[in-house]
Amino acid sequence: MSILPLLFNATLLIYLVASVLYLVAMIGKQTQAGKAGRWVLVAGVVLHAASFGVRHSTAGGTPVTTLHESLSFFAWCLVLLYLLLDLRFRLSVMGAFAAPVAFLLMVGSAFSPDMVVQLNPMLRSWLFPVHIAFAFLGNAAFALSFGAGVMYLIQDRMLKSKRFNGIYQLLPSLDTLDKVNYTCLSVGFPLMTLGIISGAVWANTVWGTYWSWDPKETWALITWFLYAGLLHGRLTVGWRGRRAAIYAIIGFMFLLFTYLGVNLLLGGQHTFDAFTKL
Amino acid sequence: MNIVVVGLSHKTAPVEIREKVAFAPTEMEAPLRRMLALPAISEAVIVSTCNRVELYAASRTPESAIIELKKFLAEQHRLLAEQLTPHLYDYEGEDAIRHVLRVAASLDSMVIGEPQILGQIKTAYGYATEFKTAGVILNRFLHKAFSVAKRVRTETAIASSAVSVSFAAVELARKIFDTLDDKTVMLIGAGEMCELAAKHFVNNGVKKVMVTNRTFARAEKLAAEFDGGIPVSFENFREQLHRVDIVLSSTGAPDYVLESKKVKEIIKARRYKPMFLIDIAVPRDIDPLANKLDGIYLYDVDDLQGVVQANLKEREKEAAKAEKIIDGEIVQFQKWMSSLEVKPTIVGLRRKLDEVRKAEVEKTLSNLNGLGKKEQKAIEAMANAIVNKILHHPTNILKQSQEGSGGDIYIDAVRTLFDLPENTNDQQDVAEELDDK
Numbered sequence: 001m002s003i004l005p006l007l008f009n010a011t012l013l014i015y016l017v018a019s020v021l022y023l024v025a026m027i028g029k030q031t032q033a034g035k036a037g038r039w040v041l042v043a044g045v046v047l048h049a050a051s052f053g054v055r056h057s058t059a060g061g062t063p064v065t066t067l068h069e070s071l072s073f074f075a076w077c078l079v080l081l082y083l084l085l086d087l088r089f090r091l092s093v094m095g096a097f098a099a100p101v102a103f104l105l106m107v108g109s110a111f112s113p114d115m116v117v118q119l120n121p122m123l124r125s126w127l128f129p130v131h132i133a134f135a136f137l138g139n140a141a142f143a144l145s146f147g148a149g150v151m152y153l154i155q156d157r158m159l160k161s162k163r164f165n166g167i168y169q170l171l172p173s174l175d176t177l178d179k180v181n182y183t184c185l186s187v188g189f190p191l192m193t194l195g196i197i198s199g200a201v202w203a204n205t206v207w208g209t210y211w212s213w214d215p216k217e218t219w220a221l222i223t224w225f226l227y228a229g230l231l232h233g234r235l236t237v238g239w240r241g242r243r244a245a246i247y248a249i250i251g252f253m254f255l256l257f258t259y260l261g262v263n264l265l266l267g268g269q270h271t272f273d274a275f276t277k278l
Numbered sequence: 279m280n281i282v283v284v285g286l287s288h289k290t291a292p293v294e295i296r297e298k299v300a301f302a303p304t305e306m307e308a309p310l311r312r313m314l315a316l317p318a319i320s321e322a323v324i325v326s327t328c329n330r331v332e333l334y335a336a337s338r339t340p341e342s343a344i345i346e347l348k349k350f351l352a353e354q355h356r357l358l359a360e361q362l363t364p365h366l367y368d369y370e371g372e373d374a375i376r377h378v379l380r381v382a383a384s385l386d387s388m389v390i391g392e393p394q395i396l397g398q399i400k401t402a403y404g405y406a407t408e409f410k411t412a413g414v415i416l417n418r419f420l421h422k423a424f425s426v427a428k429r430v431r432t433e434t435a436i437a438s439s440a441v442s443v444s445f446a447a448v449e450l451a452r453k454i455f456d457t458l459d460d461k462t463v464m465l466i467g468a469g470e471m472c473e474l475a476a477k478h479f480v481n482n483g484v485k486k487v488m489v490t491n492r493t494f495a496r497a498e499k500l501a502a503e504f505d506g507g508i509p510v511s512f513e514n515f516r517e518q519l520h521r522v523d524i525v526l527s528s529t530g531a532p533d534y535v536l537e538s539k540k541v542k543e544i545i546k547a548r549r550y551k552p553m554f555l556i557d558i559a560v561p562r563d564i565d566p567l568a569n570k571l572d573g574i575y576l577y578d579v580d581d582l583q584g585v586v587q588a589n590l591k592e593r594e595k596e597a598a599k600a601e602k603i604i605d606g607e608i609v610q611f612q613k614w615m616s617s618l619e620v621k622p623t624i625v626g627l628r629r630k631l632d633e634v635r636k637a638e639v640e641k642t643l644s645n646l647n648g649l650g651k652k653e654q655k656a657i658e659a660m661a662n663a664i665v666n667k668i669l670h671h672p673t674n675i676l677k678q679s680q681e682g683s684g685g686d687i688y689i690d691a692v693r694t695l696f697d698l699p700e701n702t703n704d705q706q707d708v709a710e711e712l713d714d715k
Contacts, residue, residue, distance in 0.1 A: 174455075175456035238550065
């Protein structure tokens, strides 16, 4: 049992170290620190995965039922997707966004009560982990597109105003940021779609209905339409750059509300209590 | 042994003096040999660029070396000493080391961080090795200077930002576009600065260049200067603009050549694919309001100049980091220099062999039981004698080497062959030990 807190704390610490390295790389212009940060993050994602493995065997099911686990899983998805993105674009500046966010998620997780909950037997289905994995990976992809969107706006602002600060040297080109934004969107959208579909199918096996207009479902649908709109705008109308960046930022605000706001404020079937009580 | 520098640079001498003192690259042999022949000089390197002329020397008597070098420089160029001396600076010891490291790292350049100077020093060193005027000290020293310059270049951002308007334009373009390879540049008008900027863009990957001019013949002529350059008539260049990613404009037109309204149409036709507009003309060619449009990045001459100024400031900041690197390297190099002293080398060598002798005698005696005092003494005496005999000749050579030039090579060799430490504290102990004896 004591292995769990150990793994968790080690992961937390590793994400902190990676954050510091990435921030040093960004602020102090030390590219070496960025490279080190990448490897630290790789170690973190492996360790983190191990902690979920252990949790899985203790809980006897998908260990994403409490806020503690949920935030932690989000952090893991974020780091994993960032590392994959980094393979393609080599963006250590994004690391300075992803690693600290992952770290903060872990801190949030550490402050939420941690208990290994036995999943309500009714909810045990192979669809549950599938639903969770798609939804969270989708969230992580959108979080990264949010990060790229913010960077795009900063870079755009600097290029337009002709006033450059330290970050400028490190930010990649507008084109690259736009591509990252688009890549994240085109990865995140199918994941989100699959997350919603798998959730609906699963709901049908548990409650006998695909869709019950529970607040989470409603907000997820709103967010889904927003992102669908952005993807459509990009593909057919030719939206890009600033407009797409702003859109991605707004989309992520909605997503955040769907993810956290609904659970904490609105209740429904997706609250963490509901997983165990039902 | 000491390092000595005598020279002048753009900071101390106007071009009228610098051009008189410059050495022609084709005839370096005679001056190098003459410099080496000076009594106080044991090694010689001459660096001559358009911004500086410097003599690097190794000498046992730095004060007289400086006097001789100043005289040499004046005589070499048939100048009066009074004429030249006010412009000359001289350094010895640590100051000389620092000066050369700073010059090589381009901290002393007119434009801090410019890369040419390192190559120029390398060339100068090349002549010195060709004519064998550089010895063990300057060899080691200049290699040190090269490696320090490289460290400064890689560990600081001293040369990372553009300090000319046309390079600044390319650099900005790289912040807008991820690659320049598939981009199209259009030149409007025929300003020299635009042409230069266009060439920089081509050197950085741009393949397609369109040229337009009120006089079509001039557009054709300029277009021919670029591989794949396309002349476009001035009447309908606007219709081509949606295909263009980077615009370089410098016409003599009194009014705007591109209205903001027109730019808006163009960027719309491009589906807001970003466009980089560079307006070098005064009065300006492109309506400054265009910069407000989504996807348009418009820079005029002042904007680019502002970027250059900011970059220069940035370089100065980085130079402070470079100075720290140099400080560390100076300490290291001085350690090596001081290890080249004869006395501590002899003592170090003796100490090393004595250690071996003691260890081996002890080992042998502890293995041979039942030896009498006399036999033990005999074995110790024999070991002593062997060490003394072996050391006799090398010690003499080292002592003699102190007088002539080029003796450092023996010291360096002994230190390397017998793996003697370079630690200065140790050297001091050794020197004291020697005095005691």
